[in-house]
Every structure is written in C-alpha cells, then in structure tokens.
Amino acid sequence: MADNRDLGNRYEDFKMMNEFIYRDELIETSAEPKNDGVNVSINANRYSIIPAGTGRYSVELNGIRKTICCVIKDNKSYVDIDGVLVELTIPSDDSGNAAGAGGGNVEKDKVYAPMPGKVVKLLVNEGDEVTKKQPLVIVEAMKMENQVNSPSDGKVKKINFADGDQVDTDTPIIELEIEE
Amino acid sequence: MTKKLFNRILVSNRGEIAVRIINACRLLGIPSLAIYSTADRGAVHAQSADKAVEIGPPPPRESYLNIDRIIEAALENRCDAIHPGYGFLAENPEFPEKCKKAGITFIGPSAESMRLMGNKVQSRIKMANAGVPLIPGMKKAGADIAEFEKAADKAGYPVLIKAAAGGGGKGMRIVKEKKGLKESVEAAKREAKNAFNDDTVYLEKYIEDPRHIEFQVLADTHGNVIHLFERECSIQRRHQKIIEETPSVALTPEIREKMGKAAVNVARAADYLNAGTVEFLLDKNGGFYFLEMNTRVQVEHPITEMTTGVDLVAEQIKIAAGEKISESAIIAKQTGHSIECRIYAEDAENGFLPSSGEIIYYKEPAGPGIRVDTGIVEGTIVGVEYDPILAKLIVYAPDRDLAISKMINALKDYKILGIKTSLKFLMDVLAHPEFKAGRTYTDFIDRNMGERIIDKKLIELAAAVSSAALISKPAISTAGGGVKRTSPSPWQTIGTWEIGMRISK
Numbered sequence: 036m037a038d039n040r041d042l043g044n045r046y047e048d049f050k051m052m053n054e055f056i057y058r059d060e061l062i063e064t065s066a067e068p069k070n071d072g073v074n075v076s077i078n079a080n081r082y083s084i085i086p087a088g089t090g091r092y093s094v095e096l097n098g099i100r101k102t103i104c105c106v107i108k109d110n111k112s113y114v115d116i117d118g119v120l121v122e123l124t125i126p127s128d129d130s131g132n133a134a135g136a137g138g139g140n141v142e143k144d145k146v147y148a149p150m151p152g153k154v155v156k157l158l159v160n161e162g163d164e165v166t167k168k169q170p171l172v173i174v175e176a177m178k179m180e181n182q183v184n185s186p187s188d189g190k191v192k193k194i195n196f197a198d199g200d201q202v203d204t205d206t207p208i209i210e211l212e213i214e215e
Numbered sequence: 216m217t218k219k220l221f222n223r224i225l226v227s228n229r230g231e232i233a234v235r236i237i238n239a240c241r242l243l244g245i246p247s248l249a250i251y252s253t254a255d256r257g258a259v260h261a262q263s264a265d266k267a268v269e270i271g272p273p274p275p276r277e278s279y280l281n282i283d284r285i286i287e288a289a290l291e292n293r294c295d296a297i298h299p300g301y302g303f304l305a306e307n308p309e310f311p312e313k314c315k316k317a318g319i320t321f322i323g324p325s326a327e328s329m330r331l332m333g334n335k336v337q338s339r340i341k342m343a344n345a346g347v348p349l350i351p352g353m354k355k356a357g358a359d360i361a362e363f364e365k366a367a368d369k370a371g372y373p374v375l376i377k378a379a380a381g382g383g384g385k386g387m388r389i390v391k392e393k394k395g396l397k398e399s400v401e402a403a404k405r406e407a408k409n410a411f412n413d414d415t416v417y418l419e420k421y422i423e424d425p426r427h428i429e430f431q432v433l434a435d436t437h438g439n440v441i442h443l444f445e446r447e448c449s450i451q452r453r454h455q456k457i458i459e460e461t462p463s464v465a466l467t468p469e470i471r472e473k474m475g476k477a478a479v480n481v482a483r484a485a486d487y488l489n490a491g492t493v494e495f496l497l498d499k500n501g502g503f504y505f506l507e508m509n510t511r512v513q514v515e516h517p518i519t520e521m522t523t524g525v526d527l528v529a530e531q532i533k534i535a536a537g538e539k540i541s542e543s544a545i546i547a548k549q550t551g552h553s554i555e556c557r558i559y560a561e562d563a564e565n566g567f568l569p570s571s572g573e574i575i576y577y578k579e580p581a582g583p584g585i586r587v588d589t590g591i592v593e594g595t596i597v598g599v600e601y602d603p604i605l606a607k608l609i610v611y612a613p614d615r616d617l618a619i620s621k622m623i624n625a626l627k628d629y630k631i632l633g634i635k636t637s638l639k640f641l642m643d644v645l646a647h648p649e650f651k652a653g654r655t656y657t658d659f660i661d662r663n664m665g666e667r668i669i670d671k672k673l674i675e676l677a678a679a680v681s682s683a684a685l686i687s688k689p690a691i692s693t694a695g696g697g698v699k700r701t702s703p704s705p706w707q708t709i710g711t712w713e714i715g716m717r718i719s720k
Binding site: 051053055057060062064065066068072073075077078080082084086090092094096103104105106107108112113114115116117118119120121122123125149150151152155156175176180181 | 402405406409566568569571573575576578599626627629630631632633635636638639642669670673674675676677678679680681682683684685686687
C-alpha cells in the first residue's frame with residue numbers, strides 16, 4: 036500500500052488541462068493522477084475518479100459511490116451517469132470555433148433539418164417576420180414528422196428548399212435575418 | 216424425434232424481432248434463412264441465422280418490402296415457410312397471397328382476415344355486427360372537410376383522426392376543438408399517404424382517461440381459439456407504445472373475462488388463424504371498445520410469454536405447420552407481473568429527435584427475471600433508414616411493485632454509448648408516483664412528463680470523468696480531435712498498470 040502512495044506522489048506536480056464543450060458552454064478541467072485514480076478540478080469543485088474497467092469509472096458523490104461510463108471517440112466524449120447521457124465535444128487545436136459540424140447544427144440565423152430527411156411542408160415564405168420558437172418547416176425523418184422551430188426572432192431571408200426536397204443536416208433549409 | 220415442422224424458414228425482417236424468430240426456429244430444430252439489405256450486412260440478425268442472403272439496397276421498398284425478391288430468395292434456398300415478424304410486410308395481404316402461389320407457408324393469418332382487419336372502417340362494421348362494442352364516430356372514411364366537421368360535432372370534441380390503413384401511430388391526430396380540425400385532417404392525410412400510400416382517414420370520439428388494453432389470441436386450423444390474457448399498453452408517446460405491462464391494474468377478474476370473450480369473438484368473426492392481438496380502449500367505468508386487431512406478432516409479446524410461459528413465436532410456427540395449439544398454452548394461467556420497455560434511439564432531452572451513429576459501448580443488464588430482446592451489439596451503426604427501436608427490456612417479478620423496481624435497476628444497468636437513447640426517460644416514467652399508483656392513461660406522458668433538461672451538476676461531472684478518461688487513455692483521445700495543452704501522460708511511461716493490483720504486501 037505504501038508503494039501505491041509513492042506512485043501518486045511521484046507525479047504530484049503533473050497536471051493535464053482539458054476543455055470540453057456542452058452545447059455552447061465551455062468547461063475547463065484540470066486533472067492529476069493520484070494514487071489509484073485521478074483527481075479532477077473544475078472551478079472550485081474537486082472529483083476523485085477511479086478507473087473501474089474498460090469505459091467505467093467510479094466516483095464518490097456525497098458519500099454514495101456511482102459507476103459512470105465514459106468512452107471517448109474522435110473529438111467526442113460520451114458519458115452515461117445513471118442513464119443520463121451527456122455528449123461533450125473536445126475542441127481541436129486547429130478549428131478556432133467551437134460549433135463543429137454534424138449532429139444538430141445550432142445557429143441563430145440558420146434553420147437546419149434535425150436529421151437527414153424530406154421537407155414535407157414549409158410554413159413560411161421569404162420575407163415573413165418570424166418569432167422565436169415559431170414553427171417554420173415540417174421535416175419527415177424515420178417516418179415521423181418533425182416540426183422545426185425558429186431559433187430566434189427575425190425575418191426569413193432565404194429558403195433553400197421546396198416541399199418534397201431531400202435535405203441533409205449541413206445545408207440550412209431557411210436562413211434568417213436577425214437583429215444582433 | 217418429433218416430426219420436422221418445416222424444411223427451412225425465411226425470416227422476413229430485421230433487428231430484434233428477426234433475432235427473436237431465428238431463436239424460435241433454433242429451439243424447434245428448424246434451419247432459418249435471414250434476409251438483409253446492404254445497410255445490414257454486419258447486422259446481428261444477418262449473422263444469427265444459419266444462412267443469410269442480401270436482398271437489396273437500404274431503402275425498405277427495395278429490400279425488406281420487396282415481396283418478389285423475398286419469395287425468390289425463399290425458393291432459391293428451399294424455404295417452405297416465411298415468418299414476417301412485425302412491421303414491413305407483416306400486415307400486407309399481398310404477401311401471404313404471393314407466398315401461397317409460390318407454394319410457401321406464410322406464418323400468420325390468411326390474406327382475407329388481414330385485408331379485413333387492415334381496413335379499420337370495414338373491420339369496425341363487421342365487429343359491430345358480431346356484437347363487439349365500438350367507439351362512436353364516422354361509419355366510413357370522410358371525403359371532404361365538411362363531413363369531418365359534421366361527424367366531429369355529432370361525436371363531440373375532442374375527436375381522434377386515424378388513418379384507415381393505419382398502425383403505429385402514423386397518420387393519427389387528436390383534435391381538441393373545431394379550430395384545429397382542418398389542419399389536423401390534412402396532416403394526418405399526408406402522414407398516411409407517406410406511410411401507407413393511402414390517405415384515407417376517418418374520425419371518432421376521443422375517450423378521455425382511457426387505457427389501452429389488448430388481448431393476445433391464438434387460433435389453429437383445428438377450430439381452437441384461445442386468449443392468453445391482456446397487456447396494458449397505455450404508456451405511449453406520439454401514439455407509439457413505449458412501456459407495456461401485464462396484468463393491468465385496471466382489470467377485475469369479471470372485466471378480464473368479458474374482454475377475453477370479446478377478443479375470442481373478434482378472432483372467430485374474422486376467421487382468424489395464428490397469433491393476433493385484439494386492441495380495446497378501456498374507459499374509467501370499465502366500459503371497453505374494440506379498436507382494431509393486429510394480425511401479427513406484437514412488439515410487446517414477451518410480457519405475455521413471461522406471465523404465461525407460452526412461447527408465442529414457437530406457437531405461431533406450429534400452428535402454421537397445421538398443428539394444434541399446445542396443451543400448455545390452452546391451460547396457461549396468468550402468474551406474476553411483467554413489464555416491457557422499448558428502448559429507442561432518440562434524444563429525450565431534445566424533443567425526442569431520432570438519434571443515429573455508432574454504438575461504441577454496450578452492456579446489457581442481467582439477472583433473474585431479466586430478458587433483453589435486441590439486434591444490436593457494440594459497433595452496430597444505427598442508421599436513419601429504419602425504425603429507431605434498439606432493444607426491448609423485459610422483466611418478470613412476483614408482483615407489480617417488484618417488477619417496477621427491477622425494471623428501474625435493469626434500465627440503470629443498461630449502458631449504450633455513442634447515440635442518444637430513451638433509457639433515462641423510461642426510468643423517470645417508471646419512478647413517477649402516478650405510474651407506481653397505476654394511473655396509467657394513454658395521455659400519461661403529456662400529463663406527467665414535463666420538459667427535460669440535464670442538471671448542470673451532471674454536465675460538470677461528465678466533464679470530470681471525461682478528463683479522467685483522457686488521462687487514462689491518451690492513445691484514444693488523440694485520434695481525430697486532439698487535445699489542447701496536453702502533455703504526455705506519465706502513465707504512458709509507467710508501463711503495464713493494473714487497477715487494484717497489489718504492488719507489495
């Protein structure tokens with residue numbers, strides 16, 4: 036046991052800094068190996084985390100031990116905390132901005148399909164004034180109709196698709212003109 | 216040795232139900248043939264059968280719905296029977312017709328009973344004549360909006376608009392007042408047209424505080440028709456069932472007996488053969504109304520299997536081979552309590568949008584009374600081509616409280632990473648006091664489950680664990696994205712390092 040403690044102490048000064056993005060929020064972490072686990076600091080909070088098998092980590096919170104699953108693939112970290120799934124993006128060095136491509140593009144002045152699918156019905160025309168959360172278009176994906184709402188107040192500047200068109204998640208269906 | 220029922224069965228489906236049917240074939244000693252689209256080359260169902268053939272590209276029309284190609288595959292591989300599963304071709308009467316012409320046994324009902332039950336309008340008329348109670352509403356499909364308005368006024372709002380060729384909630388809309396009627400009829404027609412290529416919709420009175428109760432029936436070629444009790448499937452989202460249980464807390468032995476008799480009458484009136492399900496709405500006062508009959512094996516069939524001990528898919532195969540319903544099924548009793556949760560690839564924290572991607576971590580729960588029916592493994596890519604059902608988790612316990620508790624724990628132990636799933640949402644439904652109290656009406660989700668947001672503390676905890684994962688596994692983390700301001704982990708230089716290993720005594 037004594038040797039275990041030594042192992043931690045040997046790297047006492049080592050710290051690994053990481054950044055994660057959840058939606059539009061940046062989380063900075065500082066991790067250091069300690070004994071048989073890792074101590075992580077986020078703001079003023081400290082977490083003591085012990086690896087417990089492939090993709091599994093044991094954490095004690097308020098006196099209760101939890102096993103949390105976490106797998107990192109490409110630039111994403113996938114975490115399961117008692118069934119709550121959290122997907123964090125790990126920003127890469129070369130891409131300056133945080134909003135990466137893929138899975139649910141969110142921009143204030145562009146409206147994307149949530150999934151690749153078909154435009155069933157456009158509910159607005161170019162030039163229309165729209166309000167935040169107003170339904171703009173119905174997209175069918177996986178045999179279900181999904182209503183896509185406006186991300187902000189503004190005016191419809193451009194519509195890039197017509198009813199019946201196939202859409203992917205990279206090209207905006209509707210572009211908005213918004214006041215900053 | 217008992218006589219061989221079939222030479223080889225073609226399983227005309229994919230995912231968990233294809234795997235379930237293949238397992239039943241194995242149990243009965245019958246070789247099976249799986250079919251798969253090019254998107255499913257590595258899928259579990261394609262690997263599970265004794266033989267598998269590729270039948271076409273990913274779009275269902277060109278693969279899982281391509282009747283001629285499937286029959287050709289059956290003939291080429293000396294299959295003398297086809298099991299359709301649920302969905303896809305399971306309720307398309309053309310399929311049993313073409314099977315018959317090709318000399319292949321269709322494991323299911325006749326094209327005629329399928330056609331009758333597939334038409335919700337005609338089946339209601341037939342069942343009304345057979346003395347089965349119905350919900351007030353339109354006697355036939357509406358031609359123009361005025362007809363719908365008239366019928367809605369007569370039945371009284373709220374009203375329900377349904378696709379005549381419907382199923383699975385597609386083309387269905389509830390309308391609370393006259394104002395929204397026209398829009399909803401149009402939307403229902405569009406959905407029906409897309410899903411079934413038939414935009415016929417009709418209208419009926421919407422029953423408030425209703426429960427969805429269905430009865431499992433079996434009918435053989437020897438004139439035996441039995442029921443295997445009820446399943447309550449009231450917990451639905453967008454009219455899709457997500458949690459089913461049996462027995463239902465709402466049924467007294469008297470109501471159960473009455474409904475069971477009505478279910479058997481429906482099957483007899485439809486000249487039904489093989490396994491089927493008769494769906495009823497149950498109102499607050501124990502009144503029940505025939506909704507429709509599903510002429511296939513149901514997604515939720517396992518809970519009946521758990522509480523009666525009957526293997527429904529094996530019974531289907533035996534009945535199709537001309538055998539009698541098993542004695543064990545005829546004398547089966549309902550014991551204990553069973554619950555099924557359907558696990559979907561969808562984001563409950565983001566409007567239940569379907570989720571797709573690769574499953575990068577997968578661990579199933581296990582233990583006494585826990586069953587998982589699935590067609591996924593670690594590495595499976597969940598695409599957008601097919602229904603987003605990933606798995607069904609089924610538990611069995613002596614009573615309802617224990618079954619709920621067992622299910623919540625099993626859901627917690629079920630780990631699927633890489634895509635979004637409905638696991639947490641299901642846990643929250645089961646843990647809800649209204650669910651525990653048995654107040655399970657079909658509007659449970661709208662009534663009890665509010666907007667879902669993830670607690671900020673959990674996001675921070677997720678980031679903490681992620682940074683521990685990065686430091687423990689630097690080799691993976693550098694792939695693709697890369698990590699900012701990262702020095703090489705000292706653990707890389709330590710050499711082999713094992714958790715819990717004793718370094719010295």
